[in-house]
Amino acid sequence: MVVVSESLVDKINRLRKEKNAVILAHYYQRGEIQDIADYIGDSLELAKKAQNTDADMIVFCGVRFMAETAKILNPDKKVLHPNPESGCPMADMATVERVSKLKQQYPDAVVVSYINTNADVKTVSDIIVTSRNAVKVVKSLDAKRIIFVPDQFLGGYIAKQVPEKEFILWKGFCPPHFNLSKEALLELKRKYPDAKIAVHPECNTDTVEIADFVGSTTQIIEFATTCDSDVVIIGTEVGIEHTLKKKNPNKKYVFPQAADYCGAVHCCDMKKNTLDKVAQVLEEEINEVILPEEVIEKARIPLERMLELS
Ligand code: SF4
Incomplete structure (x- = not known):
């Protein structure tokens, strides 16, 4: 008898059906991952998809802060990240301790964080933005002074469109785009x-x-x-x-x-997810995104503020 082995894509399709899983992929993922994804999008679109899905399990093909965002918006669902080593160097440039300190230094300022921040930084943020809605969200705020975290270039770009406000810019940057x-x-x-x-x-x-x-x-x-x-x-x-x-x-x-x-312009971190790893997390249900309950509760507030506005 000849045993025909199941292809990787067939395996992923079988497992996602059996487990009622949805596969979300960012536009910067490898082409073969985009091809098998249920939804492809940017950070804002994927955050909305993650918020509205009926699936029991989310496999998030993006970098770590994106998988964390899906978990924050779906605390009761299992969120799996194919490769936990896929992080965002720019997100890692902002720390919760230093953002909290800056907040104390400027008590009248509103902390506007780019979605490209780690979950703990979101807990000390007043509102989250993406590159698509940032100008609109910042314009809608009553505060005159904005602390923008972590991308100095996106922050500088917004500041030009919203000259009536004063900006304190975190000095982070995205290495691939900066280059x-x-x-x-x-x-x-x-x-x-x-x-x-x-x-x-x-x-x-x-x-x-x-x-x-x-x-x-x-x-x-x-x-x-x-x-x-x-x-x-x-x-x-x-x-x-x-x-x-x-x-x-x-x-x-x-x-x-x-x-x-x-x-x-090539983000090496975005390419760390592979089809093999997608099949593996679906099969073994490993690399689950686990966040403390307190972090989920606090980080959800600024994220939901953004989603209501956009
Ligand atoms: S492209 Fe830049 S901002 Fe996006 S994940 Fe890579 S390093 Fe982070």
Whole structure:
């Protein structure tokens, strides 16, 4: 008798059905993970999906703070993270102790934290934002003084759109986006003079200033696939190429080289989740996200404030 072994994708499909699991994946995940996901999205979309799912189990293919966010919004569900070593270097740049200290120093300020923060930092935040809703949320706040954590470049970008408020910016940054230089984009613009440039606000200020379009990952995808230019120079993580090509294969998407060892804007942490690991966590139910009850309760408040506003 010939035994035909089950393919990895078949195994994942069987297990997700048996266990009533949903697989959520960020746009920066490997293409093969995006292909098997039930939902692909940016941080805001995935937070909403996590909040509304009927599944008993969530397999979150993203970095650690994203899996934590899914757990905070679904404390009664089992949330599994395929690779717990997949963290976000920018999120790790902010600590709960130092944010609390800053809060004491400026008691009239509101702490606005980017969703890219660890769960404990969310517990001392007044409201959470994503790159898509940050300007809208900050404008809606009564406070005149904002402590923005942890991305100094997204914070600086918001500060320009909301000049009526005073900003105290945490000095964190996203290494892959920070490494994208304006020169790299201009070089491509010389090669493709009719191309439009779309960048993420996590890029450094010089880079953002020369862009035709600045927006969140989803907004960049919408812009790039629908704008009137046949070539679009993309200033964000290369993982989105997978979705761009699927959404509109008739355009050319050009990704610049960054000044670091990874080549183009490439988040090594986002790529630590693999199909093997997705199958393994589904089968063995390992790598469950566990957070103290107190952290879940406190961190949920600023997250829900954001979700109500957006
Ligand atoms: S791309 Fe930047 S912000 Fe996003 S997970 Fe990687 S290091 Fe963190």
